[in-house]
Amino acid sequence: LAQYSDFVETAYLIIHGELPNAKQRRHFGDLLRLHSPVHSAMDHLFEGFPLGSHPMAILSALLNSLGCYYPHLATNRVQEDLANFEEASAIAISKVRTIAAMSYRKSRGLPYIYPKRTLPYCENFLHMMFSQPYEDYVCTPEVAQALNLFLLLHADHEQNCSTSTVRMVGSSAANMFTSISAGISALSGPLHGGANTAVMGMLQAIHDEGDDGTRFIAAAKSGSKSNRLMGFGHAVYKNFDPRARIIGEACDIVLKRLGIDDPLLHIAKTLEQAALKDDYFVSRKLYPNVDFYSGIIMRALGIPMNMFTTMFAIGRTPGYISNWREVASNPKGRIYRPRQIYVGATKRDYVPMVQRH
Ligand code: CMC
Numbered sequence: 001l002a003q004y005s006d007f008v009e010t011a012y013l014i015i016h017g018e019l020p021n022a023k024q025r026r027h028f029g030d031l032l033r034l035h036s037p038v039h040s041a042m043d044h045l046f047e048g049f050p051l052g053s054h055p056m057a058i059l060s061a062l063l064n065s066l067g068c069y070y071p072h073l074a075t076n077r078v079q080e081d082l083a084n085f086e087e088a089s090a091i092a093i094s095k096v097r098t099i100a101a102m103s104y105r106k107s108r109g110l111p112y113i114y115p116k117r118t119l120p121y122c123e124n125f126l127h128m129m130f131s132q133p134y135e136d137y138v139c140t141p142e143v144a145q146a147l148n149l150f151l152l153l154h155a156d157h158e159q160n161c162s163t164s165t166v167r168m169v170g171s172s173a174a175n176m177f178t179s180i181s182a183g184i185s186a187l188s189g190p191l192h193g194g195a196n197t198a199v200m201g202m203l204q205a206i207h208d209e210g211d212d213g214t215r216f217i218a219a220a221k222s223g224s225k226s227n228r229l230m231g232f233g234h235a236v237y238k239n240f241d242p243r244a245r246i247i248g249e250a251c252d253i254v255l256k257r258l259g260i261d262d263p264l265l266h267i268a269k270t271l272e273q274a275a276l277k278d279d280y281f282v283s284r285k286l287y288p289n290v291d292f293y294s295g296i297i298m299r300a301l302g303i304p305m306n307m308f309t310t311m312f313a314i315g316r317t318p319g320y321i322s323n324w325r326e327v328a329s330n331p332k333g334r335i336y337r338p339r340q341i342y343v344g345a346t347k348r349d350y351v352p353m354v355q356r357h
Helices: 007-016 024-032 042-047 054-067 078-085 085-108 123-129 143-151 161-170 176-187 195-209 212-220 240-257 265-278 277-284 291-300 304-330
Strands: none
Touching: 007 024, 007 123, 007 143, 007 304, 024 085, 042 054, 042 085, 054 085, 054 265, 054 304, 078 085, 078 304, 085 123, 085 176, 085 304, 123 143, 143 240, 143 291, 143 304, 161 176, 161 304, 176 304, 195 212, 195 265, 195 291, 195 304, 212 265, 240 265, 240 291, 265 277, 265 291, 291 304
């Protein structure tokens, strides 16, 4: 897929189980184009957020609000919501991109740019991000290709934290928009989707300090969660994250084609080599993950750091949709209810306020 496909086609595959034929691809593209603008009343929701609000918070809130604009798609009655699945999924994939771009414009105090019907998915996103009312952003094929690659590599990834959250919420028969919104909240944490931002913060700090990464590596070996080498390690991949390899190679190609020499890429490579030789990382099977190089690509595309996790969310939306459907359409499905082993005190008497210390 990384070699031959693009994001929209991959999204179709993830949702429908097969790559689309030409007619299906056209129809899917038409649906995405149709649903690219947001209801004008949504502008007021953006206005309610203070300047500098984090785009992930805005994205999660506004994705949830979509159900208010499309009540027939968010009835919280599973069979009815499933009957309109095609429309709802196109709305989610298309509008998550529009809302993300609008949240960026809002965070910068810039006027919103409306989507263009003529543009493909990625080009349209970049247009909404970077065009001005008086001047259109010109997207090169290299940039569109790199964005497609980034998004499709993030499109789904089994039971990660945010996808499990989507499934958990969906298991209560909550509608798709609400379930995705919950997933986006889970994605925002630095151990999950927020890692791509944390990686860039780490690389930038190494650069600013003129360090070669030795201090960060030493701190990461302390075992403290707050000092981890960001972009390293994975809950499932204990050999190598295959996405990291593809993104790492793409980084070199994209930056070369765009004529960018990013010092953070050199630092990332040095850091990777140092960690791969260090017994702490080797013995714990800690390798670069998808987030290690992805920020460098986004930086090359002009995407600001506070949008990195939002980009992950755009990419992951097809996966959320597909997982929501799997849970919602399971005739034997039950509400998720994890059990816990309680290890606290057994019986405690109620203590009146006056006796409490
Ligand atoms: N830097 C330093 N030490 C680490 C790191 C790291 N990045 N990751 C794990 N360890 C250590 C951890 O302290 C533990 O050491 P010990 O055995 O001495 O207690 C050992 O390695 C095993 O770690 P773990 O906590 O059992 O690993 P996990 O599978 O629960 O966690 C992880 C996976 C991805 C949360 C973790 O590796 C991590 O925090 N990485 C940094 C954040 C990151 O890059 N997240 C993106 C993940 S990929 C995309 C996504 O899911 O969003």
